[in-house]
Amino acid sequence: xxxxxxxxxxxxxxxxxxxxxxxxxxxxxxxxxxxxxxxxxxxxxxxxxxxxxxxxxxxxxxxxxxxxxxxxxxxxxxxxxxxxxxxxxxxxxxxxxxxxxxxxxxxxxxxxxxxxxxxxxxxxxxxxxxxxxxxxxxxxxxxxxxxxxxxxxxxxxxxxxxxxxxxxxxxxxxxxxxxxxxxxxxxxxxxxxxxxxxxxxxxxxxxxxxxxxxxxxxxxxxxxx
Amino acid sequence: xxxxxxxxxxxxxxxxxxxxxxxxxxxxxxxxxxxxxxxxxxxxxxxxxxxxxxxxxxxxxxxxxxxxxxxxxxxxxxxxxxxxxxxxxxxxxxxxxxxxxxxxxxxxxxxxxxxxxxxxxxxxxxxxxxxxxxxxxxxxxxxxxxxxxxxxxxxxxxxxxxxxxxxxxxxxxxxxxxxxxxxxxxxxxxxxxxxxxxxxxxxxxxxxxxxxxxxxxxxxxxxxxxxxxxxxxxxxxxxxxxxxxxxxxxxxxxx
Numbered sequence: 001x002x003x004x005x006x007x008x009x010x011x012x013x014x015x016x017x018x019x020x021x022x023x024x025x026x027x028x029x030x031x032x033x034x035x036x037x038x039x040x041x042x043x044x045x046x047x048x049x050x051x052x053x054x055x056x057x058x059x060x061x062x063x064x065x066x067x068x069x070x071x072x073x074x075x076x077x078x079x080x081x082x083x084x085x086x087x088x089x090x091x092x093x094x095x096x097x098x099x100x101x102x103x104x105x106x107x108x109x110x111x112x113x114x115x116x117x118x119x120x121x122x123x124x125x126x127x128x129x130x131x132x133x134x135x136x137x138x139x140x141x142x143x144x145x146x147x148x149x150x151x152x153x154x155x156x157x158x159x160x161x162x163x164x165x166x167x168x169x170x171x172x173x174x175x176x177x178x179x180x181x182x183x184x185x186x187x188x189x190x191x192x193x194x195x196x197x198x199x200x201x202x203x204x205x206x207x208x209x210x211x212x213x214x215x216x217x218x219x220x221x222x223x224x225x
Numbered sequence: 226x227x228x229x230x231x232x233x234x235x236x237x238x239x240x241x242x243x244x245x246x247x248x249x250x251x252x253x254x255x256x257x258x259x260x261x262x263x264x265x266x267x268x269x270x271x272x273x274x275x276x277x278x279x280x281x282x283x284x285x286x287x288x289x290x291x292x293x294x295x296x297x298x299x300x301x302x303x304x305x306x307x308x309x310x311x312x313x314x315x316x317x318x319x320x321x322x323x324x325x326x327x328x329x330x331x332x333x334x335x336x337x338x339x340x341x342x343x344x345x346x347x348x349x350x351x352x353x354x355x356x357x358x359x360x361x362x363x364x365x366x367x368x369x370x371x372x373x374x375x376x377x378x379x380x381x382x383x384x385x386x387x388x389x390x391x392x393x394x395x396x397x398x399x400x401x402x403x404x405x406x407x408x409x410x411x412x413x414x415x416x417x418x419x420x421x422x423x424x425x426x427x428x429x430x431x432x433x434x435x436x437x438x439x440x441x442x443x444x445x446x447x448x449x450x451x452x453x454x455x456x457x458x459x460x461x462x463x464x465x466x467x468x469x470x471x472x473x474x475x476x477x478x479x480x
Contacts, residue, residue: 007254007255008255029247030243030244031243033242033246033247034240036239036243037239037240037243038234038235038239041233041239042234045228045232048228075229075230075231076229076230077227077229078228078229078230078233081227081228184250
């Protein structure tokens with residue numbers, strides 16, 4: 001009792017349930033941080049790529065050439081490129097078919113682009129539900145660990161004759177570590193979730209704006225020919 | 226260089242960063258986890274001061290007896306000192322007489338009667354007086370020890386009484402809900418009478434605070450406590466707990 005209680009001692013001396021809770025929370029924290037970094041990198045890469053692609057798109061380059069460049073890559077395009085590719089592919093295919101009027105072509109093109117848009121949104125939002133879950137549930141899990149620990153330490157107190165603060169204090173302290181870890185996991189997860197959700201929203205608006213612009217270009221092209 | 230799906234779904238770097246952050250946090254915690262220095266506050270009763278100020282015959286008798294004992298010890302010491310002084314003067318007289326007497330030193334060589342005869346009486350003089358002194362010292366020591374033991378007993382008795390007083394204070398504090406009109410500086414003195422089982426038989430306001438609600442809350446606090454833990458020793462109970470006064474004083478208020 002005289003040597004200082006290190007946090008490691010607290011964790012190691014905790015009861016099994018509390019230890020399990022702590023382990024779970026540390027795992028959740030670890031995974032959510034992996035997600036946070038991964039999402040951060042992915043979203044910034046997608047944003048950068050969208051900027052680059054828009055610059056290229058509006059530079060007056062031939063769209064057919066742009067499309068062929070995308071196709072030379074061995075992997076499917078993603079982000080804004082994917083929307084452009086699916087729209088352009090649908091446009092060329094529908095235009096080549098005889099007996100289809102321009103409005104029909106445009107409907108097909110818009111449908112194809114909408115599908116691509118949904119797929120991209122899905123891609124942007126990967127892992128965000130996980131972050132939300134960690135953010136909202138890990139305080140409760142931590143609280144559960146704490147309540148369990150305090151419950152045990154008070155139950156131990158009942159059997160002790162001389163009830164003093166130093167009998168319960170270590171138990172309560174180690175129980176509180178669970179809540180601390182829970183909050184430690186939850187706070188970054190909540191912040192990251194809000195931040196990334198807002199970023200996804202911004203990127204999606206950008207994609208939708210591009211979709212509209214691109215379809216108006218295609219509309220002009222189909223109705224002029 | 227086009228962005229591909231593998232670019233945005235690689236976890237290696239992210240995992241590395243996450244592990245790094247956790248390692249740093251855990252490291253900081255285990256390094257800087259010093260024992261928090263809790264400043265030990267002395268646990269004083271917050272709201273009221275209860276003091277036992279009973280003055281019943283039992284206490285008075287005991288005090289008188291204690292005084293008598295003290296007096297006796299002092300007398301004894303004085304006697305001892307007197308005897309010692311008397312012994313000393315007797316010794317001196319004896320020595321003088323002996324020095325004057327010619328008989329003890331006929332064998333002694335005549336030329337140096339003073340120088341030879343002087344150390345002998347001195348030696349003889351010290352022997353009996355040393356005995357007397359050590360005896361007196363032993364007596365005085367024994368007396369002092371007894372006195373100290375008495376004092377210690379009194380102290381432990383007081384401490385035990387204080388423990389009961391604290392218990393009573395705590396109970397009263399727990400049951401006391403101050404009225405909103407309580408102000409700093411208000412003081413209500415209550416006289417509480419118990420029966421040996423600790424039950425409250427009578428609560429009287431001895432010195433009102435001037436605020437009826439405050440007085441009533443104080444009386445109610447004692448009444449609610451209903452039964453106090455008191456010493457089972459009847460003598461002690463009679464001395465300190467049969468009747469005592471409690472001073473209610475809202476010290477913690479900032480009003």
